[in-house]
Amino acid sequence: MNEQGTDKSRRRILVAATSAVGAVGVGFVAVPFISSMNPSARARAAGAPVEADVSKLEPGALLRVKFRGQPIWVVYRTDEMLESLPSNDPKLVDPGSEVATQQPEYCQNPARAINPSYFVAIGICTHLGCSPTYRPEVAPDDLGPDWKGGWFCPCHGSKFDLAGRVFKGVPAPTNLVIPKHTFLNESTILIGEDEAGAA
Numbered sequence: 001m002n003e004q005g006t007d008k009s010r011r012r013i014l015v016a017a018t019s020a021v022g023a024v025g026v027g028f029v030a031v032p033f034i035s036s037m038n039p040s041a042r043a044r045a046a047g048a049p050v051e052a053d054v055s056k057l058e059p060g061a062l063l064r065v066k067f068r069g070q071p072i073w074v075v076y077r078t079d080e081m082l083e084s085l086p087s088n089d090p091k092l093v094d095p096g097s098e099v100a101t102q103q104p105e106y107c108q109n110p111a112r113a114i115n116p117s118y119f120v121a122i123g124i125c126t127h128l129g130c131s132p133t134y135r136p137e138v139a140p141d142d143l144g145p146d147w148k149g150g151w152f153c154p155c156h157g158s159k160f161d162l163a164g165r166v167f168k169g170v171p172a173p174t175n176l177v178i179p180k181h182t183f184l185n186e187s188t189i190l191i192g193e194d195e196a197g198a199a
Helices: 003-035 041-046 079-091
Strands: 050-053 062-067 070-076 118-122 133-135 150-152 159-161 181-185 188-191
Touching: 050 062, 050 070, 118 188
Parallel strands: none
Antiparallel strands: 050 188, 062 070, 070 118, 133 150, 150 159, 181 188
């Protein structure tokens, strides 16, 4: 092989090695840059949407997540829970969820949900901001024989059914608030954003 052929092959090897080192360098620079585009913990607290994985949620169970510093409840309602909802209507302040500010339009239905099996709500009482206790049991001694499950606020005694609708004769004036949300797939709910955009 002549000297000119050797120089060309060395040049190719050097160009390939330099390109490989350059690509690795670009990777080291790009990863932190791309990671910096993800919302920070502060941004998430300020309102970036959060995901709730409901794949392991048992029927009747409640999952808690945080969004904008507030507790969000996701309940996997059973068929029995859903069937009990209409019987509460005469005892409720707003059974038809007519106060539009309490839920997005797509949740203004008897189940107050996109998918009736999954109830999503902000876990704050609409009276003075306490966090009610989840009470899914039927007819417990302290809540009476008509109780079919829901939430009881220990601060001032407000009661909400399994669709977050407030009972008559309690301090809370309105139903629990339902945040904007959407299903990314069968087991992931995005809270704080829907098809129309962020809350």
